[in-house]
Amino acid sequence: MAAAVAAARAGRSTLLVERYGFLGGMGTAAGVTNFCGLHANVHGDIRRVVHGVASDLLERIDRLGGLNAPHALFGKTVAQAYDTAAYKIAADDLMASAGVHLLFHALGAGVIMDSPRRLKALLVETKSGRRAIVGRCFIDASGDGDLAAWAGVPFDKGDGNGNMLYPSTMFRLNGIDPGRAGKAWEVIPGLMLKAESEHRYRFPRKTPIVRPQKSGIEWRVNLTQLANAQGNAMDGTDADELTQAEVLGRRQIAEVAGFLREVPGFERSYIVDIAPQVGIRETRRVRGLYRLTESDVLDCASFDDTIGVNGWPLELHMKGDVEFRWPKIPESRGFNHLPYRMVVPEGADNLWVAGRCASMSHEAQSAARVTGICFVMGQAAGTAADLALAGGRTAAEVDTAILQARLESQGAFLGRDD
Template sequence: MHLFMNEPSRETPVYGEYEVVVLGGGPAGIAAAVAAARAGRSTLLIERYGFLGGMGTAAGVTNFCGLHANVHGDIRQVVHGVADDLLSRIAHLGGLNEPHALFGKTVAQAYDTAAYKIAADDLMLAAGVRVLFHALAAGVAMDEPDRISALFIETKSGRRAVLGEAFIDCSGDGDLAAWAGVRFDKGDGRDSFLYPSTMFRLNGIDPVRAGKAWEVIPQLMLKAQAEGRYVFPRKTPIVRPQKSGIEWRVNLTQIANAEGNAMDGTDADELSEAEMIGRRQIAEVAGFMKEVPGFENSYIVDIAPQVGIRETRRVRGRYTLTESDVLDCASFDDTIGVNGWPLELHLKGDVEFRWPKIPESRGFNHLPYRMTVPETVDNLWIAGRCASMTHEAQSAARVTGACFVMGQAAGTAAHLALSADCAAVDVDVPALQASLESEGAYLGRTW
């Protein structure tokens, strides 16, 4: 059996040349591309699927987390800017719920995935972003060890090269940074990550009889398991209604490999196996859900297009956000926005939340610009769940709110770096902060 094959050399056609190239169309990529384009930069957003939204649509999350924080007992929205523009478009389409309470400490906000996709398209068109769908990134070309010149992509038209002056890695997996040789960490250091889940939605629910079903489902699970009728992948269920009360989202799967560790979303074989395991678990969970009052006639209306990955690579940056930064509500002089979500650790068999002191604390930590700037490579930024964080801190700042914050800051910083002809690390931070605030972002310097 051959271990390697030599590919013949070839000339790769150039797809285009852009000032800012953004990889990944999740919340970080959306915000980064909009910020750069609004600053007047020619901007290309590259997305592997035929729609935007990242895990929010491709993995069926259907729930914005981290837009709000519990500030001394007062729950308020703390992520603004590009996020507001997207939210207003989703709301205009009738696809945005009012925020709902979680654990009595914060809120999240459900949305319709179809409305999210349409709203994101509209936002791109309004900002002047060029979007390339169905394009899978495959590697980079380097001018020098510290500078990227091109991103290689695979498309239905064949392999292409995208030339750029500034690159923003919003891939979630840190793909672009890894290809560029930037150091990264994976998982908890003990061969495991935050466990993935496959999301699904049920229809046919009686909303009146279902009521606050999320309050009774845990007890029904314990009873069903004690009777030996079901074995659940994890203990803590997250089951909530969508905009229409007849449709609910279910987050109750947990996907492990043969060793019992979380599946690695950067391993092609494990990722493939995870898809089948997730659907198999969904079939079991959906059967149990029919025992919940109001869910007797429920049926699976949608299984997410892909397994929901919470953690893979975390790229090493100029600063690494830590667990204590989150729990102690840390402040940073180079703040680009805030994270108000607690630690949400998807551990073996359960989900563990760790909160700042509520209501004693202000309930959010600053996100420093330095966590979006890699150790090396002058014209690269990292934004989203692959940014520079520890395993524990990433469990908090991987959610939508923080991703919007990092993305908008990275797109704005790329514009400033091009204007000043400087490296990412040398961007004028006060100028960056002033620009972000002028675009409606909240940096958490007053509350």
């Protein structure tokens, strides 16, 4: 969305291709219902560090009454919940205001190349049949790096040993008594331990995320973990494993929802929504001109070609649990720069990647895959595509000083001034 808005506002004819009938990616289709990565803990002071197109979207969600105030996480940062229905309506409005053309219910199926380094068209399957969408610039924001992979760009998966971040299926409960539930997220971990010790439940992972939505009677639940028969993370690019993951996720949800009805205030709760699809955290990571690393995140690295910042910690969804690793807080500034080179893939002249499929190590991707950082990469990619066309340049040849000036004029924070 951020890429499309940035390109369209620059005056470019822009088409956003979406497999579903609504926008939002994992935020709506996978029911995340929670913006992570919009803020950073800067020397102990939690600040909003992602602006630009993201602000335009959040303001629209807020006007529809669908945006929560930021809530504390671990005493170190904040996240911000939203209503998925409001998000979908706000996203439509944002695209219309920017002049973005939309093609819904279109599933990418392949590419046509002009040359080994240049894409000519994206092939899509639609209800009207197969189409070829011809363009001069392409931005792969598929999450899975589909377009880049079809174009022959090299990529990596997992930690080098085949281990990817585990996916989850999100769901929401209604019918909660907010007065009795209180800060239920503080007592639920202890109740889980007790239930397991009594051999009444076996949870797929130890760390629960159970939080209220805008209305206190509705809560979101993130407590599933989806493994294949070998115990490894389900692969979101494997059709058979993705099918198995959908079924397993709903089975785990039924168990978790039954347990939660034992929590004070949740006795009359019921499942009001299961996300339309499994929430995928990691599949392909496209190899770019620079690969963001774990030390870049934890050491709050700076880059001359910064396009924005990441203030989210490493969030490693490993077998049976979630591990968070943080920069030094409050000693550090709490964010790392995101270099332009991480959205420029190797061996492709008119292609950019934005989102969780950008050029990162397995560990760094666990931080920079979250929504706020995806907004940063998308806005930069859309803006860079306009500059490339204007100057007759390849993606790698875009003048980053000009790109940075354009991004800052759009309200983006690049982290060059704490």
